[in-house]
Amino acid sequence: MLLSIDLQSETPIYTQIAESIIEGIARGELAKGEGLPSVRALAVDLGVNLHTVNKAYQLLKQEGYVQINRKQGVVIEPNEFPKADELFKRRQAERMKPIIAEAICRGMTQEQIRELFYEVHESLQPRQQ
């Protein structure tokens, strides 16, 4: 997959890297068990600090998206991801709150927010190659 970060963004770079990889998994661009570049290789290609990439990988490991093995390096979790349970849904709802709150402040209706939601969801579907 093409991993993209924005150096000018307010979002920390390690978060951007982690989010970009999760997007890649959602889109099917990163397959289960697929190897990711080593910390050094990715840091060199992106031109960012090694710690930044390491932090991103640790974050992904914590969330269960990757495994870090001594031999194979960093790989996308080869097993099924856990299904979304109540706890997960509640956490996601919590994370959506500020986003929807901001949208309401800007005068967006529920219909408009829904539309935006569909659009983003659509953009995360596997692309036709």
Next chain:
Amino acid sequence: MTGANLVLIGIFIPVILLMAFTPYLTRRTEAFGVTVPDGVKQQSYIARHIKRYMLLCLGLGIILIAAMFILIKPEGSEQDHSIWYSVIIVSYLVLTFLVYIVSHLQIKAWKQQQPWYEETSSSQKIVVQTRFHKEKTTISLVWYVPHIIVVALAMGYSIIHYDKFPELLPMQYDFNGEVTRAVEKSIGSVLTLSWLSIAMIIVFIISHLSIARSKQVIESQDPHGSLQRNVIFRYSWSVFLAIAGFLVVILMVLGQLSPLLEWSSNTFMVIVFAIVGIILLGSILLSVKLGQGGSRLKNSNTQQGKASVEVADLDQHWKLGIFYVNRNDPAIFVEKRFGVGWSINYGNPIAWLITIGILAIVLIPAIFL
């Protein structure tokens, strides 16, 4: 005019041509060290700069060769000759560099007035392909084992046949194959060229690693195609490097064993120039055929389509369009912008250490042996 001149002209002409045509060998997205969108390089403004650079390089090249004919006289001493050669070559390099800088600065200023400037410069997006390093970008380092075996055999053979070496060992030859310096025989001096071979093998292996480790470069208008071409580019050069390294080792080994081989100095000179010629021609052929980063290759696979991505131009890190200086970047090796091959990240202390190390490896034997 000396015999040496003819040989040097044989080397200079291809090198001058290569310098003059450099703008055609660089990536389609680079013009004199400045990033431009695909297609802009063909527009008249940059095309004029390319033409001017080419004509000036060729013109200066003709003056260089003429200067060699006029200034270097056969009756002059060897030392006079080497001083003149240095003066002529250095002034050629300085002048062509100035021609480059003028174009670089003008194009950099011109870029900021273009309608496409805002969008490209405001983007600070970095895009990388996560699968790139899974590709086979270089041959295996195992291909350097034959080099080491050859040197080891030559060392063993020389030690076994130590008493067959003459008491005075030739150390330096002039261009006519005459010995200009000789030293007394010792184990160390008999093996001089073996030590040098080992040093050269180390330099070749570092170069190999620089190909394998250098940063990936994604062209914003053709991310997939540019990376595919880059894999071919890196792989071909790593093959070339291993072959060139082997030829150099063979040359040094023959040099070391030359007192035992009883070849005429002419035979030896022919071998020297054949090997230098092969390496020179090979590198020119690869440069022209592949272009920098593989940019002159045609892609066979176009299924991926040319989905374009936004990529930062990184111009602010490329001082004079030639020196990459980025302290935040852990990269040691980067692909050159103006020219074919790789360079270092001058913002990285490790890159400096490696450069100094290579200079030491090459210069220390040259000074002390």
